Amino acid sequence: MKKVLIISHNPLTTYHNMGMTLLQLFHAYPREKICQIYIYPTIPDLDRCASFFRVTDKDVLNSYMSFFRVKGREIDPSQIDTARHEMYERPQDEKLYKNPKNKRASRMLLRDLMWKCTHWYNDTMKQWLDEQKPEAIFVAPGPGKFLYDIALKISKDRNLPIVTYICDEYYFVDRAAQPLMRLQQRQLQKKIAKLLGRSAHLITICDELKTDYETYFHIPTTVLMTGSTLPAADAPRTETAPQSITYLGNIGLGRSSSLVQIGRTLDELNDENGTSFRLKIYTAEKDESILSAFDEIRSVELCGFVFGEEFAKTLCGAQLLLHTESFRPEDIAAVRHSVSTKIANCLASGVCLIAYAPEQVASVQHLLRNRCAIVCTSSELLKKTLLTALTDENARRIAAENAIQTARKWHNAETNGQKFSEIMESIHEGSANQLRV
Numbered sequence: 001m002k003k004v005l006i007i008s009h010n011p012l013t014t015y016h017n018m019g020m021t022l023l024q025l026f027h028a029y030p031r032e033k034i035c036q037i038y039i040y041p042t043i044p045d046l047d048r049c050a051s052f053f054r055v056t057d058k059d060v061l062n063s064y065m066s067f068f069r070v071k072g073r074e075i076d077p078s079q080i081d082t083a084r085h086e087m088y089e090r091p092q093d094e095k096l097y098k099n100p101k102n103k104r105a106s107r108m109l110l111r112d113l114m115w116k117c118t119h120w121y122n123d124t125m126k127q128w129l130d131e132q133k134p135e136a137i138f139v140a141p142g143p144g145k146f147l148y149d150i151a152l153k154i155s156k157d158r159n160l161p162i163v164t165y166i167c168d169e170y171y172f173v174d175r176a177a178q179p180l181m182r183l184q185q186r187q188l189q190k191k192i193a194k195l196l197g198r199s200a201h202l203i204t205i206c207d208e209l210k211t212d213y214e215t216y217f218h219i220p221t222t223v224l225m226t227g228s229t230l231p232a233a234d235a236p237r238t239e240t241a242p243q244s245i246t247y248l249g250n251i252g253l254g255r256s257s258s259l260v261q262i263g264r265t266l267d268e269l270n271d272e273n274g275t276s277f278r279l280k281i282y283t284a285e286k287d288e289s290i291l292s293a294f295d296e297i298r299s300v301e302l303c304g305f306v307f308g309e310e311f312a313k314t315l316c317g318a319q320l321l322l323h324t325e326s327f328r329p330e331d332i333a334a335v336r337h338s339v340s341t342k343i344a345n346c347l348a349s350g351v352c353l354i355a356y357a358p359e360q361v362a363s364v365q366h367l368l369r370n371r372c373a374i375v376c377t378s379s380e381l382l383k384k385t386l387l388t389a390l391t392d393e394n395a396r397r398i399a400a401e402n403a404i405q406t407a408r409k410w411h412n413a414e415t416n417g418q419k420f421s422e423i424m425e426s427i428h429e430g431s432a433n434q435l436r437v
Contacts, residue, residue: 001029002424003050005134005160006036007151009142011044011052011075015085015307017250017341018140021167023048024227025138025203027417035132037125037150041093047080053128055120057111063118070120074128085307087284098287105180108143112187115146121153129158136424140165141195148191155198161427162198167205169337172212193217200427203420206362209337224420225366226344227413230312233350236400239319242390244278245354246318248311249342251283253334254326256290258356262324263297265383269390270299277390279322282306282314312345320389320396321346323373325357325364332358339363344411347372347403352396354389356382366410372403 013019034049041056055072063070139151171192176182202221204210214221266277284305294300346353353373357364367373376385
């Protein structure tokens with residue numbers, strides 16, 4: 001089995017979506033066959049790699065005041081605490097990294113320039129790579145061009161083949177309206193094309209991404225959906241008369257607006273029918289400007305963030321589960337070809353899933369194709385759909401039965417991990433130089 005270098009924003013963790021996705025993909029890999037370079041200011045909460053190497057934005061920025069010496073470092077194994085599930089190593093970093101202004105084109109361009117003009121590929125990183133001796137690269141990039149540069153530089157310098165993972169859409173997107181955003185968009189598209197030109201294989205999270213990229217870039221492509229961290233239930237967990245709907249996860253990207261609509265609709269149903277339906281929201285969101293939108297909604301209960309065993313207990317103990325996305329055009333564009341990480345666990349749980357999201361989003365298409373959720377794709381049908389989910393036991397049972405089958409077929413961590421291992425083993429060193437574009 002080849003030793004794989006993972007290059008990504010986040011380390012393998014149990015508390016972050018990408019961290020959990022990576023864990024599932026590398027399910028079949030022994031610890032000593034994985035090493036990772038990541039750039040987020042966090043510490044892994046499990047010792048799943050032979051070694052972690054971290055170089056952050058702050059390391060790069062500080063290099064401009066220390067003769068351009070970027071002080072990336074190997075994570076000391078003693079720092080890895082399986083009981084600590086914090087997104088940020090230092091609490092003060094949260095405000096900086098969650099600033100919405102970071103998504104402005106000007107800041108994204110400056111961030112890429114900051115990385116480009118400094119010496120992150122220095123003796124410290126080279127020595128770490130010499131010690132780890134990776135034989136292939138697995139890169140999970142995003143909107144920052146510098147992560148593509150890291151993968152390309154190491155691949156070229158060490159003649160390592162690349163497997164690229166795409167779970168969000170940044171190439172086949174509508175042309176941005178603002179000049180700076182268009183510039184950022186064009187530069188990123190060029191970088192994506194260059195990375196795929198050096199990639200031996202592409203893995204995508206859904207069929208929609210596979211179709212677009214395989215056709216355009218002529219690169220071998222495989223769909224591997226996120227594996228569930230839970231075993232698929234033996235039978236549906238159905239309540240005779242459910243009174244609550246549970247939502248777990250991120251409420252950003254406009255999802256809070258959809259949750260507000262659901263809460264208000266539940267208030268209406270309660271007023272009309274004398275019921276006491278509840279919407280329980282489990283989220284790590286701390287922004288009061290977002291959370292205050294729920295203040296006047298009587299049916300909404302904000303429950304805070306849960307992870308690990310508590311997450312699994314909450315998920316499997318729910319009466320109904322909810323997946324939602326925003327209906328704003330800009331938010332739809334951001335998630336159009338994404339499949340939410342938590343869907344795998346929702347389907348495996350055996351609890352009936354409700355989905356309220358635009359029809360064109362890949363996650364909704366997945367649910368509709370497999371008839372494994374009670375789906376609403378317009379605000380006009382929301383009240384009717386919620387009423388069906390809350391009162392029609394047969395509809396809940398059918399959706400939950402199909403969900404379990406879908407989880408076994410598409411979200412089995414064991415099966416997907418084995419397929420992933422076969423892909424990584426099938427590539428060879430020479431494939432790093434087989435340019436396709």
